[in-house]
Amino acid sequence: MLTVHHLGKSQSERIVWLCEELAIPYELKIYNRDPVTRLGPPEYKALHPLGTAPIISDGDIVLAESTAIMEYIIAKHGSGGLVPAATDATFPDYLFWFHFANGSLQPNLGRSMLLGRVELPADNPTLKWSSARLDLVLNLVETRLGETDYLAGNAFTAADIVTVFSFTTMRIFMPFDLSPYPNILAYLQRIGARDAYRRAMKKGDPDMTPMLT
Incomplete structure (x- = not known):
């Protein structure tokens, strides 16, 4: 049985959502963050040497990293669903955006988050470069x-x-303001209307209202 080890309020929501979209059977195990450190509990960290979300197990296989897990599930359990055929005109765009998420978008957001915590002056060159890149x-x-x-x-x-x-x-x-990006906000409303997304968020993080605005 495919098991999704879901750390609350984390990237592992992607895997719950993927399973719901593909309508494949899976077991969901939920782990709560430490209320002080906001990190995963010891039993979650013990699942994989990285100890970071997401993590799945499938028989003897234990796998981490969002995109690796998604490719594995799509290929092994999802009959290639949610991926355009290699002959489809949209396939190159799919590859770019699939890898852009963790290759460009999230690293730039993470860098801005870290720089914001060290309270650098507004004219700091690294801060200005990071802001421009984001x-x-x-x-x-x-x-x-x-x-x-x-x-x-x-x-x-x-x-x-x-x-x-x-x-x-x-x-x-x-926290960051999406109001300058109306197309992104409209996109999030389309996402929020998907039944599989709603099911995934309700199952994985029932105490959290998805931040779609």
Whole structure:
């Protein structure tokens, strides 16, 4: 049985959502964060040498890293669903946006979060560079979502699943204003209307209202 080890309010919501979209059977085990450190409990960290969310187990296999887990589930349990065929015109866009989420979007948000915590002066060169880089990344997404309903095109794909966390739950840890990005906000409303997304969030984090605005 595929087991999703879900650390509350974390990237592992992506995996719960993926399983719901693919309608595959899975067991969900929920772990709560330490109320002081906000880190995962020891039993979660013991699952994998990295100790970071997400983590799945499938028989003797224990796997970490969001995109690795998603590719594994799609290939082994999902019959290749939520991925355009290699012959489809949208396939290159799918590949770009699927890897953009953890390759560009989330690292830039994470860097800004860390720099914000050290209270650097506004004219600090590193802070200014980081801010400009984040603006570039966010504006790239905003422009894309003004052209298509979803990131790979007008069809929903796994690229959307891996991306949405950065615009929603990550804002618990790094608040940032999305009002300058109306296309992103409209996109989040489309996501929030999906039954599978609603089920996943209710199962994984029933005490949290998804940050879709």
